[in-house]
Amino acid sequence: MSAPVLSPAARLRGLKPDWISDPKVWRTEVLAGLVVALALVPEAISFSIIAGVDPEIGLFAAFTMAVTISIVGGRRAMISAATGAVALVIAPLNREHGLGYLVAAVILAGVFQVVLGALGVAGLMRFVPRSVMTGFVNALAILIFMAQVPELTDVPWPVYPLVVAGLVLMLLFPRITRVVPAPLVSIVILTVVTVAAGIAVPTVGDKGELPHALPVPGLPDVPFTLDTLTTVAPYALAMALVGLMESLMTAKLVDDITDTHSDKTRESIGQGVANIVTGFFGGMGGCAMIGQTMINVKVSGARTRLSTFLAGSFLMVLCIVFGPVVSDIPMAALVAVMVMVSFATFDWHSVAPGTLRRMPAGEILVMVVTVAVVVATGNLAIGVVVGSVTAMVIFARRVAHLADVTSVTDPDGGQVVYSVTGELFFASSNDLVTRFDYAGDPDRVVIDLSATHIWDASSVAALDAIETKYAQRGKRVEIVGLNEHSTLMRERLGGTLAGNH
Secondary structure (H helix, E strand, O other), X not given: OOOOOOOHHHHHHHHOOHHHHOHHHHHHHHHHHHHHHHHHHHHHXXXXXXXXXXXXXXXXXXXXXXHHHHHHOOOXXXXXXXXXXXXXXXXXXXXXXXXXXXXXXXXXXXXXXXXXXXXXXXXXXXXXXXXXXXXXXXXHHHHHHHHHHHHHOOOOOOHHHHHHHHXXXXXXXXXXXXXXXXXXXXXXXXXXXXXXXXXXXXXXXXXXXXXXXXXXXXXXXXXXXXXXXXXXXXXXXXXXXXXXXXXXXXXXXXXXXXXXXXXXXXXXXXXXXXXXXXXXXXXXXXXXOHHHHHHHXXXXXXXXXXXXXXXXXXXXXXXXXXXXXXXXXXXXXXXXXHHHHHHHHXXXXXXXXXXXXXXXXXXXXXXXXXXXXXXXXXXXXXXXHHHHHHHHHHHHHHHHOOOEEEEEEOOOOOEEEEEEEEEEOHHHHHHHHHHOOOOOOOOEEEXXXXXXXXXXXXXXXXXXXXXXXXXXXXXXEEEEOOOHHHHHXXXXXXXXXXXXX
């Protein structure tokens, strides 16, 4: 039976996003965008301070990053804006050379990200083990919580009951209704209470002045010379790598939470485009914001690009139109939201006694190393790299011990057959040379490799060394059982590497 022919109107309806035709999805996405926008204001201002720029530079970046990535990104509902990791990378450049060089670095970092995305850097995510991902998530939760500690130190005593009240509201309100996100209800109620009662506590306005107009596009105020390029390039490359690492890890995390797949290559290129746009609008650049993404996806239930677009749009509306109102939001309300996010983000199952008893020691070590490095450095990208390298070393050691050699000597003593099993690569092949009896074996030696595979040049060099040792004693070696890939590698490299042994 042939497929039904759809009318142009029906085909158009099939291309429409869910939120256009579903009021429930529309409501969820709009309210989620509003909650995220409120949470973005103090975060963007704080990261501006870290980078050493005016608060409006970070707020402009949050606006342009979110709006642009909602269109060109590969992961729906993920929030990108100014981040602490990027601020730490570019702060020295701003301090030594000024804002113009910082903006130039943001644009160049975007170009690097587009190139890296086109070259397939997203494919490297396959090599991030699950234990590293678990450590990444847990470290993220710890960092989110630790970032709230300064807001709870040396503050007026009413801050503490306000934070507790915010947490209670977010725990209890969903039992009444889930139509309105509990974090939004908590922020509104605590703001009304503090303003109406005249309670003197730190507010969003204390973080810095909000912008009064939209950003205007323009070129960075730097000389367009080779010297400028060599100055900004190292910072731009570092920013590009850190931004891609955090964005791709966040995208993978959202994939797991929502049970959906995202286009990591498109996300990589999209991050670059968003940073280029942000740079031309005078922003400080950024990448995926994990805390705000968790608010959007896990707490508020957003699933489409609309929430990301509205988060950036609402941010500018809140700053420009409702600046005085937003300035009165107590920081305690936002701290309560982020504390709730940190507890919701942490993978409590991964540290349960039952899980730890069943988990291999190497997996636990990788998770702990990832968490420790991230918390110590405050950089998620460094933690992921160190954790992945640790996992690879543990894997290499484990697999190296699986390679084994057994020998059978003919009854007449005319030849000996060695059978090699397991994988031959740099770790296992180092011990291979010592597993043969060069002096005691008969004149004919057969090495059967049908149960193994040659993976690298180290293994070819080891086989050459074995043949050389037997040849020095006037004995002949025959290597049999090589599969097609191993044969080609040995034909290409055999005899050229013996000098290395």
